[in-house]
Amino acid sequence: MYAQMVKSTGHAVRALEDMEPQERAFQERINAGEKIEPKDWMPEGYRKTLVRQISQHAHSEIVGQLPEGNWITRAPTLERKAILLAKVQDEAGHGLYLYCAAETLGVSRDELYEQLHSGKAKYSSIFNYPTLNWADIGAVGWLVDGAAIMNQVPLQRTSFGPYSRAMIRICKEESFHQRQGYDIMMKMAFGSEAQKRMAQDALNRFWWPSLMMFGPSDKDSIHSAQSMAWKIKLNTNDELRQKFVDQTVPQAEYLGLTIPDENVKWNEERGHYDYTDPDWNEFFEVIKGNGPCNKERMDARVKAWEDGAWFREGLMAHAEKANTAEAAE
Amino acid sequence: MSDDTLNKALFEFLCRMGDNTLVLGHRVSEWCGHAPVLEEDIALANMSLDLIGQTQLWLGLAGELEGAGRSADDLAYLRDAFDFRNLLLVELPNGDFGKTLMRQFLFDGFQSLILTELTRSSNERVKEIALKVKKEVTYHLERSSDLVVRLGDGNEESHRRMQQALNELWPYVGEMFIDEPEDKLLSEAAIAPLPSSLKARWETLMRPYFAQAKLNVPDEGYAHKGGKHGTHSEHLGFILAEMQFLQRAYPGSTW
Numbered sequence: 001m002y003a004q005m006v007k008s009t010g011h012a013v014r015a016l017e018d019m020e021p022q023e024r025a026f027q028e029r030i031n032a033g034e035k036i037e038p039k040d041w042m043p044e045g046y047r048k049t050l051v052r053q054i055s056q057h058a059h060s061e062i063v064g065q066l067p068e069g070n071w072i073t074r075a076p077t078l079e080r081k082a083i084l085l086a087k088v089q090d091e092a093g094h095g096l097y098l099y100c101a102a103e104t105l106g107v108s109r110d111e112l113y114e115q116l117h118s119g120k121a122k123y124s125s126i127f128n129y130p131t132l133n134w135a136d137i138g139a140v141g142w143l144v145d146g147a148a149i150m151n152q153v154p155l156q157r158t159s160f161g162p163y164s165r166a167m168i169r170i171c172k173e174e175s176f177h178q179r180q181g182y183d184i185m186m187k188m189a190f191g192s193e194a195q196k197r198m199a200q201d202a203l204n205r206f207w208w209p210s211l212m213m214f215g216p217s218d219k220d221s222i223h224s225a226q227s228m229a230w231k232i233k234l235n236t237n238d239e240l241r242q243k244f245v246d247q248t249v250p251q252a253e254y255l256g257l258t259i260p261d262e263n264v265k266w267n268e269e270r271g272h273y274d275y276t277d278p279d280w281n282e283f284f285e286v287i288k289g290n291g292p293c294n295k296e297r298m299d300a301r302v303k304a305w306e307d308g309a310w311f312r313e314g315l316m317a318h319a320e321k322a323n324t325a326e327a328a329e
Numbered sequence: 330m331s332d333d334t335l336n337k338a339l340f341e342f343l344c345r346m347g348d349n350t351l352v353l354g355h356r357v358s359e360w361c362g363h364a365p366v367l368e369e370d371i372a373l374a375n376m377s378l379d380l381i382g383q384t385q386l387w388l389g390l391a392g393e394l395e396g397a398g399r400s401a402d403d404l405a406y407l408r409d410a411f412d413f414r415n416l417l418l419v420e421l422p423n424g425d426f427g428k429t430l431m432r433q434f435l436f437d438g439f440q441s442l443i444l445t446e447l448t449r450s451s452n453e454r455v456k457e458i459a460l461k462v463k464k465e466v467t468y469h470l471e472r473s474s475d476l477v478v479r480l481g482d483g484n485e486e487s488h489r490r491m492q493q494a495l496n497e498l499w500p501y502v503g504e505m506f507i508d509e510p511e512d513k514l515l516s517e518a519a520i521a522p523l524p525s526s527l528k529a530r531w532e533t534l535m536r537p538y539f540a541q542a543k544l545n546v547p548d549e550g551y552a553h554k555g556g557k558h559g560t561h562s563e564h565l566g567f568i569l570a571e572m573q574f575l576q577r578a579y580p581g582s583t584w
Contacts, residue, residue: 072377076406076576077584078384078401079385082378085374092370092371307426310487311427313483315487318487
């Protein structure tokens with residue numbers, strides 16, 4: 001999942017008996033596991049929160065093309081190049097489904113782009129980190145897509161129909177992405193000394209930002225509580241982070257790589273791995289725009305949009321001419 | 330003519346086919362994440378993916394035929410610029426999106442004609458690849474011609490950009506139709522057509538699109554050449570420096 005700290009209404013969750021009849025009926029449908037469809041009545045807060053969350057996810061897919069695209073021209077074999085191209089193409093496709101899902105809530109893709117380009121809308125903090133060696137492409141698949149899947153799998157059951165259906169398609173492709181990432185990591189970790197060094201370097205740099213992908217602890221957050229009541233969010237950030245650590249530590253061990261946290265160890269009593277929390281100051285700085293690549297990522301997206309204006313306008317002009325000609329016939 | 334001479338000619342030809350798709354695929358992939366609309370990001374990644382897939386087929390067969398144990402990857406990653414056989418057209422920098430589209434269109438027209446001929450090749454392996462690849466290229470031409478027409482006949486700005494792209498790229502069109510000594514051998518053996526024999530058909534295929542796009546086709550003029558026998562522009566060296574970096578820096582590794 002590429003949504004972090006999505007704000008909801010900012011109010012505490014209300015009990016059913018305190019709700020107006022319409023809202024109460026809505027909440028009861030959600031409680032019964034029914035899907036909400038775009039034309040159904042919904043509270044304004046539900047709609048707004050969903051737009052924020054879905055668009056943040058869509059923006060992340062689009063910005064996420066950049067760090068991976070960074071290695072397409074340098075991929076070490078034709079097959080790796082083809083796989084990476086296919087993967088980045090999938091990410092753009094995910095962006096497309098998600099913008100469509102958001103559009104069903106009455107907001108256009110252009111408006112959402114405007115929010116992204118002006119800095120009003122956020123995207124996942126992870127894409128503000130650079131991809132510096134080829135193993136980073138493995139680490140992005142293994143860790144970043146791995147962390148994303150943790151959140152996206154439950155979201156297949158989310159209450160909003162179009163979002164849930166988009167997630168079902170996305171999850172199928174993400175699990176393929178994660179496998180290809182791990183496959184790169186295996187080749188690197190079991191390869192030459194230089195390749196092992198690249199693999200360890202990638203893990204060192206991507207471990208902490210991957211843990212941050214889940215967002216800070218939200219067990220006391222009123223925003224998360226409301227989102228959970230609406231089944232827009234299904235697990236707390238800490239639950240998902242723990243699940244991710246539990247899955248990833250044995251995978252790193254298999255690769256013979258060292259997680260850059262000496263406190264990672266199995267806790268028999270809890271039935272989970274213990275680990276150190278990431279540096280949340282760093283996270284907040286990245287969210288504020290001070291990550292290593294924030295400026296480059298946003299400049300690249302804004303430039304693509306502005307440089308492409310003539311192309312979009314030219315196509316529109318042609319379509320208008322064609323419509324006029326058709327109407328005249 | 331000995332089998333050896335013919336084999337060498339075919340190797341050259343397969344490298345031309347594979348290097349064209351490899352170098353163009355590289356250029357197209359540079360757009361990844363930077364296209365004017367999301368649908369174009371998806372389409373360009375798809376195009377590049379097709380081109381890289383085609384490269385694997387052409388260079389794979391080239392390596393097999395050569396019999397020196399070189400794989401498609403070896404040919405792509407371990408030759409220097411003077412051993413590359415692609416057209417100068419495909420190695421030119423992307424320019425604006427209009428220039429990228431125009432380059433694609435000019436190439437797709439040529440590629441679709443040569444592939445049609447190759448689907449009748451006397452060499453079964455060449456024929457097999459051509460039959461597979463032709464379907465993809467038919468779609469590429471459909472797409473690039475559609476966009477060239479819509480932008481050429483769009484608004485003033487889009488028309489100006491497309492005309493400028495055509496003018497700038499035009500001197501690189503002639504190279505497609507130059508016959509090299511190998512082409513004559515291959516044509517006699519009915520393996521591949523003489524490039525010069527495709528010129529009139531290319532004109533017949535492309536002129537109606539240019540007319541629909543309201544673009545003026547420049548006069549014949551000077552044709553830059555050299556790519557097909559390894560004398561390239563300055564651009565190719567940089568493409569290879571980037572593309573081959575890992576294979577060159579860490580030789581013999583498995584990726």
